[in-house]
Amino acid sequence: MKVIREKPAVIQRPHNFCAGCSHGVFYRLIQECVEELGYSKRQIIAMGVGCNCNLTLSKIDTVDKFQCAHGRAAASATGIKRMRPDLLVMTYQGDGDCGVIGLGETLNAAYRNEKITVFTVNNLNFGMTGGQMSWTTLEGQKTATSVRGRDCAATGYPIHLPEIIAGQFRPAYAARCAVYDPKTVAQAKKYIRRALEAQINGEGYAIVELLGICPTNWGMSPVQAIEHLQKKALQEYPLGEFAGGEQAELAFLRQEAEK
Secondary structure (H helix, E strand, C coil): CCCCCCCCCCECCCCCCCCCCCHHHHHHHHHHHHHHCCCCCCEEEEECCCHHHHHHHCCCECCEEEECCCCCHHHHHHHHHHHCCCCEEEEEEEHHHHHHHCHHHHHHHHHCCCCCEEEEEECCCECCCCCECCCCCCCCCCECCECCCCCHHHHCCCCCHHHHHHHHCCCCEEEEECCCCHHHHHHHHHHHHHHHHHHHCCCCCEEEEEECCCHHHHCCCHHHHHHHHHHHHHHHCCCEEEECHHHHHHHHHHHHHHC
């Protein structure tokens, strides 16, 4: 018998993101994990400014949200968590909000190892405002502000936020995922759950970056966008865990073996 999983109880209606956009799948996975962990009614999301604002404007769900100034989601989440440590506190941001406009807030929260969970969708451009170049834009990629393709010699090279945080600070968890086929969807859910568990267990800061597609601003069909992600974007942005999770388990086993 075919089993169809019911959507999380907090999700009340379909999303209104562009056709093929990765936001809808990513957000559903987050809420599946929150529900399974028993925090559906004890969560609050600090919302960045970007396409993710659709989650608030269209009233997709019944989750408590705090709409932040552009780039200030990590700072807002820090304040919320310190005042209400009993809640599961998350940010939901795009790459422009988390890694460009709000880079200072993102890094400072990671530096202090704040007990929050950061979710950020990296679709390689400023999606909501018309597809301008982001710090995550690929070399040679055409955007509204790099019409001939990004010249990294002039603009700098793509930023790798989870790797920076894992390498420079001591976060509880850092990972990058994607959601373009069943295997990557299952992997993404595993990473999301580990990031949330790090907060529930009081371990500290966690970040999960979703490498998403943006068919509208990339000027592609959803199928073409997935192919572009697989052939180009994954070469620059590999999927995996960079701190915590299996990485931490392997390090512990190596230490034990050396004793």
